[in-house]
Amino acid sequence: MVERPPALVLDNVSAGYGETVVLENVRLELAAGKTLAIIGRNGVGKTTLLATVMGHTTLHGGSVRLHGNDISHLATYRRVHAGLGYVPQEREIFPSLTLLENLQVAERPGPWTIAEVFKLFPRLAERQGNRGNQLSGGEQQMLAIARALVGNPSVLLMDEPSEGLAPVIVEELARAVKQLAAADLALILVEQNTRLALELSPRAVVMDRGQVVYDGPSDTLRRDPAKLDALIGVAKK
């Protein structure tokens, strides 16, 4: 049986905004269908890492490979066609398009259809005629995830999906993320809510000052608050 190449590889990546370098020599590998949580304090480069994978930053060195193919110099939309999906931190729903139209502009052939994402988030089906700016924060977050899913990615990048949401909505999102992790979808979850991140992903990466300082089982961090505290200084969160 031929071994599948990793879904996503960041090989010695240094990247940033213009001349400013934010990520330094980051090495990361994610197998197909696996989930990875990236945690760390504010401003350590978590969002920049996702932005680099999507091609929104300046790559100063190293390479990004998707299923064995170098995508470092591809335009963002070509990376999406190659299998990346992105749920941005600010959700960035198109405000004057309806919920359904927000999904239609991103829909690509594959198992995740609009009907399927409505099954994952039944609340969206009820509000499909509403415009993006008429949705609550939680609904916008669900729509942002649904919009990424209908593009039928093989690797989904999620940037702080729980940010600013009520606990009940976070629970609903966590249930959906667990469902996605159970499907054959490689998932990178950037999360400020450390407890949630460690619960959702069996593997965690801790970043500090643009570098990976821990890459290992989430359980290790969960069972050793002192270690977690030493790494990110927010063990009680």
Added chain:
Amino acid sequence: MTAPAPAVAEHPAALALAGRHRVRIWEPLPWLLAIAFYFLFPKYLGFGTDLLVTILFALSLDLVLGYAGIVTLGHAAFFGAGAYTVGMLAKYGIWTEPITGLVIAAAVAAAIGFVSGLILLRTTGLTLLMLTLCTMALLEEAANLGQEYTGGFDGLDSVPIDPVFGIFEFNPLFPNTQYLYVLGVLFLCFIFIRTLVYSPFGQSLTGIRENMLRMHAVGAPVRMRLVLCYTISAAIAGIAGALWAQANAYVNLSALGLDRAATVLIILVLGGCGRLYGAFVGAIAYMALSHFLAKIYPTAWQLGLGLLLVIIALFARNGILGIFQSFLHRLKAKRARSS
């Protein structure tokens, strides 16, 4: 994930698309009014023809500005390209048939739109604004310098145009044919534009206008879509220019000038950008006001228009249609409260 996919006709996206394309009950109204105008105001058919051409030109600008968010001050470049194509072909006896003339004019304007779009749409904001202006100025100067072919500053007059379908002659004194011909072309172009803006392509243009970076991230080839939209819009502006040249039997530098580009922008702001019918409302308001203000106060009629624009800019950012829409919203809210 194992449930069978719904039939195409039952797919929520297909249902939504069908709903979007549905003709609203009031939509035939502008066309009925245009036909009524033909019978009620036979002395004003020249004005009416000009108005219809302006509506088509404004619609072409609405496609790039209102839907795709491409800010341009040089859209008259394509209007002029269409006008000069038809004018020069007819003047030198190469092609005088009007309908195929429109097709040729659209192709020439589209070619200019495509080539310039490939270069200009790499930029945004003020740079794009200035480059579109420069493109138009270059074409205007080329038309001025190519006196031997374009007539230079004086332009080309008495452009011979064949009768429409070989039957209906263009008569400069009684522009009945011109009016109906332009109305027919406007209707066909409008149907095309309406279909386009309600299609997934049109929705993706709205997405690009609202968040270009996000459209990249959902897998849309943003620049090619912008270039395609710019090219289509250029072709429609070219048709408007060609109609103008055919209806008036002349073409001059005013077809390519900043005056024309700025006027159509004002018309769109006045009517409401990105609303399809904003072009209709804006053109009627602007041209009717210009016409009547010029009669009442020939030396300073632009003052009245200027004041109206200031009021619209201050109090109605979405133009006249925006005022109407917010009035309807309030009325609906009031009814909902009372019930």
